[in-house]
Amino acid sequence: MTPAVRGPARRTARATVALGCLLTLVSAGCTGGPDGTSGPDPQDQAAEGPIVVASGLDVTGSGGVRQQLIEEWNRQHAGKPAQQAKLVELPGGADQQRSQLLGALQSGSAHYDVVNLDITWIPEFAEAGLISPMPEAETDSEADNDLDFMKRVHATTLWNGHSYARPFNTDVGLLYYRPDLLTKAGIPTSRRPTAVWTWDDLYASVKTLGLSPDRPDDQAGWTTQLKQYEGLTANTVEAFESAGVQIADNQGRYKATAGQLKKGLDELLDRTGRGRVRPAALSSDETASLTDFAAGRAVFLRHWPYGYGAMRNLLEPDQYTVNRLPGKSVLGGQNLAVTADSPRGDDARELITFLTSQQSESCLFDAGFAATRASVYNRTAEPCWPGVAAALRPAGDAPKAAATGGEGTPKEQGEAERDAYARTLSAALNEAVQRPRTPYYGAFTHVLQSHVHALLATDSPDSGKAATDLDAELRDVFAGR
Known part of the structure; x- marks a missing residue:
């Protein structure tokens, strides 16, 4: 892992937000209050819940695996209102989602703590100072845990020598x-x-x-x-x-x-x-x-x-x-990053650790996503969280009109075929x-x-x-x- 940016480098990153407005093709500008003055600094807000996660639509459908993972986190943090999480799904295609996120983070019109970014957006959001570098692993256990991410997949989180995210779900043709x-x-x-x-x-x-x-x-x-x-x-x-x-x-x-x-x-x-x-x-x-x-x-x-x-x-x-x-x-795929101005940075990073854990990655794989951890593919990972596993349904935003007909749900391929896949x-x-x-x-x-x-x-x-x-x-x- 690479060290987190601190001190002058962090201030430089914040300064690039204004420049980011000129460099990105978004309709929303970097504006302050209605009278032209600066709006309230999110860092001055109380670090109250929920932890808000902004993401594109889940291809596993309504109530899909991402929402189920958020609900599992909330179950594990029951009785802790400040640590409850909420998933906000952004409509539209990838380009529209990118514009919405850039506009919201630059203008402060929406207070997101975690953003689920397409892997191609990491350099842009990092350069504009809209996401925070991830902290350096402090223990051997944390370092080993990071090494479980597939090397080429983890490389998508890097920009200018720093890791700005954790791999959530990946993709490949x-x-x-x-x-x-x-x-x-x-x-x-x-x-x-x-x-x-x-x-x-x-x-x-x-x-x-x-x-x-x-x-x-x-x-x-x-x-x-x-x-x-x-x-x-x-x-x-x-x-x-x-x-x-x-x-x-x-x-x-x-x-x-x-x-x-x-x-x-x-x-x-x-x-x-x-x-x-x-x-x-x-x-x-x-x-x-x-x-x-x-x-x-x-x-x-x-x-x-x-x-x-x-x-x-x-x-x-x-x-x-x-x-x-x-x-x-x-x-392809998405990475989870903490927004630069989130007042809940520590809780947001803890949530990301949960969402990218072995158990969560097993859930993503079971639901039809490609997991980001090697352990999921070599069968050494922890299984999917029981509560999430019970809620999962067959994956896909599959076009129902293309179904081949017949009664009931088609059978899945056998274990040998799934292992080969x-x-x-x-x-x-x-x-x-x-x-x-x-x-x-x-x-x-x-x-x-x-x-x-x-x-x-x-x-x-x-x-x-x-x-x-x-x-x-x-x-x-x-x-x-």
């Missing part, structure tokens, strides 16, 4: 496929995804599927999320990294060239070429792509781990399985790459999505021109211009 549809097309088991599968292997299977006389007219080889939102950024970075193209270094400095960007764009165009990807992918998000997969309109699917739990509501156990994504896969997920997380680390991530992803979506939508894509234009804009973005 996976390749789902339909064994029943592959069998129907005459593709033998030996030609199905393995740990060493490549995109060329996938293309070969897609070609065979296209030649099958039994293939429905609306069935494509694979689908993914190419709508103009963060899913497109994830798919693009995976293509770039698979082609050996890194957009920025770990300090947020731009390092690509127009020639390298063209190489990455060409890789993405190969993956999404006509006859390979489902055309509807260009307007698909996670829910839409999962619906197409479950309905048999795509045989392969690039999706996140929670899709594995969602499949239980959509398909029979022998109709789906999962393996690692060919090439590189990007990390856990091994696959662990291996993928241990080799995943990050999206660019930069305080200007919001501007970066907006520019990337705009150029890439326009390129994919045209009938005659010119990757050279797109790369030149993208290079010029990204140079400005990473320089903060």
Whole structure:
């Protein structure tokens, strides 16, 4: 662990809040009271409960695992009003949630103690002084506990040599496929995804599927999320990294060239070429792509781990399985951080310790999230809290319209299949790459999505021109211009 920032460094971090208003694309400004004077300092408020946790919507549904974990914390702290916790879920997509959190923390319009941040937002919130560095481990036990976090997952909490959060739930791109549809097309088991599968292997299977006389007219080889939102950024970075193209270094400095960007764009165009990807992918998000997969309109699917739990509501156990994504896969997920001006900092950090404990991470994994601790995958972790385990339901914001019909709830896959999934997920997380680390991530992803979506939508894509234009804009973005 890295030491906490103290003294002048902390004051410098606070001073950057004003600068953060200029650097972030939010509608809410850094304002004081209605008459232009500064509002009350939250540090002067009494450190009374509840501890307020702000988070995006839980993909495990209403009353999902995050809310259940908060309720378990409250049960364990019954009779202590100042230590009770409350979960506030923010509506909208990731970009909207980011804007809401930035606006609230900069203006002081909402007093959050803990924020559940997308891993790509850590540099921005840290640079603006909106979250506090986590304290250094004081005992060997605490240090060992931190080492249980998967190395690449824990690295998402770092910025400028300090850890600003704890990993809560993680994510990584996976390749789902339909064994029943592959069998129907005459593709033998030996030609199905393995740990060493490549995109060329996938293309070969897609070609065979296209030649099958039994293939429905609306069935494509694979689908993914190419709508103009963060899913497109994830798919693009995976293509770039698979082609050996890194957009920025770990300090947020731009390092690509127009020639390298063209190489990455060409890789993405190969993956999404006509006859390979489902055309509807260009307007698909996670829910839409999962619906197409479950309905048999795509045989392969690039999706996140929670899709594995969602499949239980959509398909029979022998109709789906999962393996690692060919090439590189990007990390996703959220980290828990304490807001810089929380008057309940100590209680907030204690709550984060609870929410990221082995027992809590086991609950998250059981509910369909990817856990952040290695012990969950090697079966040495403590089991899920009994009260939470009893309340958990099958995971997923699964599109009910895609259900395959029949009465009752489809059966889960067997223990052997679930163990294989856990091994696959662990291996993928241990080799995943990050999206660019930069305080200007919001501007970066907006520019990337705009150029890439326009390129994919045209009938005659010119990757050279797109790369030149993208290079010029990204140079400005990473320089903060």
